[in-house]
Amino acid sequence: MLAGTIWQRELVEFAQRRRALAVKLAFPLVFGIPLVIAAPPIYAAITLTMLIAIIGALGAGAVLTRERQTGLTLRYRTLPVTPGRLLIERLSTGALIDLLQVTPVLVLIALRHPREFAWWPALVLSTAAVLLIGNLMGAVASTLSDSPGEVMLYVFIILLPVLFLSGVFTPLTEPVLLAVSRLLPFSYLHESLVGALGGQPNLLAWETTLGGFGFVVGAAGLAGRLGRRVLESD
Secondary structure (H helix, E strand, O other), X not given: OOOOOHHXXXXXXXXHXXXXXXXXXXXXXXXXXXXXXXXXXXXXXXXXXXHHHHHHXXXXXHHHHHHHHHOHHHHHOOOOOOHHHHHHHHHHHHHHXXXXXXXXXXXXXXXXXXXXXXXXXXXXXXXXXXXHHHHHHHHHHOOOOOOHHHHHHHHHXXXXXXXXXXXXXXXXXXXXXXXXXXXXXXXXXXXXXXXXXXXXXXOOHHHHHHHHHHHHHHHHHHHHHHHHHHXXXX
């Protein structure tokens, strides 16, 4: 099968690398099984939020850095599409592949806590939002260095404070910090995980669903604005 578009190329390459495919699908599940089955909801939600955020950001940062080194990014510029559309297609495909990775964990949560079905739409949308935002963070970080290792370090430097400001590590009580957390997608993923795992979230399911949907749309719009910055940085 010949890929005619970027998203087709990415999906074909992903499916053809069977060993890498097995590892990528097994990695989140290995972490997720003990968390979903045995850990208290609050601790499971913290770890799973970090895991999903890291999968999106680190993967995109490393891959886009290698593509820039090999000249693939330069070849992208010859395509008859705008940089914004190009980056949206590239990042949305990466986020879709990441979503396939974490889907077994989401299914396990649903099977383990079937009574929390009201949180399932929120969980899917907030997961998609975090993966898309994470891919965008990785894409921006890939412009800062030619070394995949350094790019991963830059991602962590940004990601850890943002996770703290999202209230993932500890509950936020200060009104200003609480308001800041509502402006970050990781807080909605954390809340939806707490709810889906049978815990006591601070938001309602519909609020988390709305927040996740808003960040999916916002991430796509931001990717479109940053297309030229990311793809033509060198």
